[in-house]
Amino acid sequence: MCNKKTFPLGGLHLNKQKISALSPIQDAGIPPLVYIPVKQHIGTPAQIIVAPGDKVKIGTLLAKANGALSANIHASVAGEVKKIEEIQGEKGYFEQVITIQTSADEYEAEIDTSPDINSNIPQDVEEIRQKITAAGLVGMGGAGFPTPIKTTIPENKSVQYLIINGIECEPYLTADGALMLEKPEQIVIGAKLLNKVLGIQNAIIAIDENKPQAIAKITQVTKRYVGVNVAVCKSKYPQGGEKQLITAITGREVPAGKLPIDAGCVVQNVATTYAVYEAVMKNKPLYERIVTVSGDPSLTTAGNYLTRIGTPAEYLLDKAHTNKSQIGKLLFGGPMMGVSAVSLQAPITKKTGGLVVIDTASSLRQDETCCIRCGKCAEVCPMGLMPFAIASNLRRNNTAPLKALHVADCIECGACSYICPAKVPLVDYCKLGKYEVNKQK
Amino acid sequence: MLKISSSPHINSSVTTQSLMRDVLIALTPAMLVALMMFGINALRVILTSVAACVMFEYLITHYLLKAKNTTTDLSAVITGVLLGFNLPSSMPSWMIIVGAFVSIGIAKMAFGGLGKNIFNPALAGRVFLFISFPVQMTQWPKPDFLNFLNTDIVTSATTLGILKQIDVSSSASIKASQVSLTELPNYWQMLLGDTGGSLGEVSALALFIGLLYMLWRRVITWHIPFYYVATFFMLTAITWFNTDNVHFEPVTNLLSGGLLLGAFFMATDYVTSPMTRQGQIIFAVGCGILTYIIRFYSAYPEGVSFAILIMNAFVPLIDKFTPQRVYGRKRK
Numbered sequence: 001m002c003n004k005k006t007f008p009l010g011g012l013h014l015n016k017q018k019i020s021a022l023s024p025i026q027d028a029g030i031p032p033l034v035y036i037p038v039k040q041h042i043g044t045p046a047q048i049i050v051a052p053g054d055k056v057k058i059g060t061l062l063a064k065a066n067g068a069l070s071a072n073i074h075a076s077v078a079g080e081v082k083k084i085e086e087i088q089g090e091k092g093y094f095e096q097v098i099t100i101q102t103s104a105d106e107y108e109a110e111i112d113t114s115p116d117i118n119s120n121i122p123q124d125v126e127e128i129r130q131k132i133t134a135a136g137l138v139g140m141g142g143a144g145f146p147t148p149i150k151t152t153i154p155e156n157k158s159v160q161y162l163i164i165n166g167i168e169c170e171p172y173l174t175a176d177g178a179l180m181l182e183k184p185e186q187i188v189i190g191a192k193l194l195n196k197v198l199g200i201q202n203a204i205i206a207i208d209e210n211k212p213q214a215i216a217k218i219t220q221v222t223k224r225y226v227g228v229n230v231a232v233c234k235s236k237y238p239q240g241g242e243k244q245l246i247t248a249i250t251g252r253e254v255p256a257g258k259l260p261i262d263a264g265c266v267v268q269n270v271a272t273t274y275a276v277y278e279a280v281m282k283n284k285p286l287y288e289r290i291v292t293v294s295g296d297p298s299l300t301t302a303g304n305y306l307t308r309i310g311t312p313a314e315y316l317l318d319k320a321h322t323n324k325s326q327i328g329k330l331l332f333g334g335p336m337m338g339v340s341a342v343s344l345q346a347p348i349t350k351k352t353g354g355l356v357v358i359d360t361a362s363s364l365r366q367d368e369t370c371c372i373r374c375g376k377c378a379e380v381c382p383m384g385l386m387p388f389a390i391a392s393n394l395r396r397n398n399t400a401p402l403k404a405l406h407v408a409d410c411i412e413c414g415a416c417s418y419i420c421p422a423k424v425p426l427v428d429y430c431k432l433g434k435y436e437v438n439k440q441k
Numbered sequence: 442m443l444k445i446s447s448s449p450h451i452n453s454s455v456t457t458q459s460l461m462r463d464v465l466i467a468l469t470p471a472m473l474v475a476l477m478m479f480g481i482n483a484l485r486v487i488l489t490s491v492a493a494c495v496m497f498e499y500l501i502t503h504y505l506l507k508a509k510n511t512t513t514d515l516s517a518v519i520t521g522v523l524l525g526f527n528l529p530s531s532m533p534s535w536m537i538i539v540g541a542f543v544s545i546g547i548a549k550m551a552f553g554g555l556g557k558n559i560f561n562p563a564l565a566g567r568v569f570l571f572i573s574f575p576v577q578m579t580q581w582p583k584p585d586f587l588n589f590l591n592t593d594i595v596t597s598a599t600t601l602g603i604l605k606q607i608d609v610s611s612s613a614s615i616k617a618s619q620v621s622l623t624e625l626p627n628y629w630q631m632l633l634g635d636t637g638g639s640l641g642e643v644s645a646l647a648l649f650i651g652l653l654y655m656l657w658r659r660v661i662t663w664h665i666p667f668y669y670v671a672t673f674f675m676l677t678a679i680t681w682f683n684t685d686n687v688h689f690e691p692v693t694n695l696l697s698g699g700l701l702l703g704a705f706f707m708a709t710d711y712v713t714s715p716m717t718r719q720g721q722i723i724f725a726v727g728c729g730i731l732t733y734i735i736r737f738y739s740a741y742p743e744g745v746s747f748a749i750l751i752m753n754a755f756v757p758l759i760d761k762f763t764p765q766r767v768y769g770r771k772r773k
Binding site for chain 1: 717766
């Protein structure tokens with residue numbers, strides 16, 4: 001593969017630590033209680049339609065999408081609704097959850113649980129879109145943007161590229177990689193379904209060069225399916241960022257403050273693409289996903305787990321034989337952009353691609369020293385920003401120049417903070433800068 | 442209890458201290474050449490300079506600013522080594538200490554310490570000494586290979602000094618220029634360091650090894666050294682072709698004087714060079730042009746220190762006008 005694609009601006013090389021890259025997907029099993037949040041997407045919380053005492057099956061609709069940016073929420077287990085309560089999610093905010101006491105698996109009638117691959121693509125676009133909507137699909141790469149909206153092209157816009165994001169550029173995380181290894185055909189069919197919905201002929205599955213097995217498997221499958229191709233990308237962080245991936249594959253840039261569709265692109269994560277396949281071909285709502293458990297090898301046994309939505313993190317950590325007493329930080333997501341959870345009880349959501357544990361010593365921030373003006377932060381910024389200038393202005397409470405420094409364009413990838421030799425928390429300043437710019441509006 | 446913080450949750454192992462340590466390692470070949478060529482006096486000059494720089498920084502942070510001790514970041518050690526590298530081996534110790542005070546006390550700490558200084562501290566110290574003690578600063582002991590304990594000072598001229606003389610005399614008498622020409626060291630002597638000059642500048646080869654190490658360790662990028670040296674080389678080469686004046690012979694000019702030491706180790710100083718790639722290129726080209734002008738059209742045989750210091754003063758302006766191109770936005 002000589003023609004590896006990448007983005008031209010900034011970026012850096014990280015120690016990938018993909019310990020569980022080739023670990024098979026294991027079933028995490030059924031925890032005694034699941035806590036299913038009613039908001040696992042960017043919009044308004046879904047409207048609850050069950051009450052304590054109700055019996056539910058796997059796939060039973062628990063809460064209905066409420067507004068455009070909302071999504072349906074389904075039961076991930078069979079059992080009895082115990083409570084509608086508020087618990088702390090990974091970010092520490094109290095969130096409304098539906099607590100279900102689990103019993104043995106029992107599925108809603110329409111769900112096809114057979115392992116057979118169904119490649120019989122429906123001809124009716126509306127039928128596909130309706131199934132995607134009903135299944136409560138959201139972007140599973142971390143953003144939680146409802147998939148039906150992404151697949152509905154506004155009237156005055158057109159789409160030329162569908163990019164399936166199989167990059168997974170964060171260290172430790174291997175959930176998408178494991179999915180590509182074990183479900184390559186389903187992902188390719190999912191991509192074809194998305195082609196159909198978007199009315200385009202070709203989907204590009206972008207895979208990081210450090211996943212040779214996944215590249216081989218998917219490439220092999222694409223030979224049997226017209227209209228799905230593989231693009232190999234360089235292993236560079238943040239190659240999996242939506243904007244960076246679009247530029248790598250198409251050479252286009254998403255205009256500042258606009259969406260990928262404004263550059264004629266739609267980007268879907270591989271996990272979402274797989275969920276599209278399951279929703280349309282198997283009538284399966286989004287109630288489970290692959291979650292990587294990884295981190296410091298002395299703390300946990302890295303692996304990839306098929307996990308029910310609403311499973312408490314602690315249950316999954318126990319499955320991976322994690323030494324919980326030594327955990328300094330528990331990350332929902334990767335170490336570059338993940339959220340450090342406040343509680344081991346926080347539930348897995350549709351957006352959770354991994355749990356990463358960090359030992360106590362490495363959890364502390366290093367002492368900050370003076371900026372030595374090395375310019376490395378500007379060198380690695382994939383958006384071409386100047387984090388040092390943003391930080392130094394904020395430090396002097398000088399908020400006027402922030403807008404001109406385009407702090408609002410920051411994607412919070414963490415490259416600047418990572419590289420800073422003086423250990424200045426530059427992303428913190430960028431986040432603060434965004435807040436200040438919003439206030440000025 | 443779980444610890445929480447905002448992302449990212451991992452950091453590169455590169456710290457200010459580790460970067461400075463790498464620069465010191467990169468300076469080692471040139472230091473070894475200095476010791477081999479100028480013996481124990483080179484050791485005295487470098488040790489005095491380093492000790493004085495570290496001491497002044499410690500005294501100022503501890504007693505005057507009552508702040509955290511910053512000498513562990515090793516930047517004062519680098520300033521000390523570079524100041525020593527810019528002095529002849531016969532420099533009296535007390536003058537070195539005065540230079541170190543100007544470097545650390547005035548050029549660095551008075552501006553707020555590491556990261557805030559406008560001028561390269563080592564160069565500020567060197568230029569202060571050059572102006573205050575012109576006699577001592579232009580006496581160049583002859584290299585005496587591996588005669589470590591030799592303290593007899595036999596002075597010689599620097600390559601650039603000889604060239605300057607030729608330039609001045611050539612218009613009067615061609616003969617005089619031919620006499621001096623034989624005194625010029627050959628390329629090998631300039632590469633290996635068998636020539637008169639400041640401690641750190643004599644061996645081009647040692648400086649190149651240091652540069653390669655810094656590039657390999659990604660301490661610096663190639664832009665400033667390349668554009669600085671290339672600009673200077675092109676200008677001298679063009680003048681040489683047009684005038685046929687041996688003073689402008691480009692390879693000799695490239696290998697001699699403080700050009701390589703300055704371009705590799707002092708123009709690349711993070712603090713006193715621009716932040717963005719575009720700015721760095723403007724800065725380096727400016728250094729090259731100024732070095733050319735001062736070397737050939739001023740009373741001084743050498744212009745690297747002045748060129749870099751003058752360009753240092755322009756850095757805030759360059760930074761202002763060379764922002765990076767932001768993704769998804771057109772350059773204004």
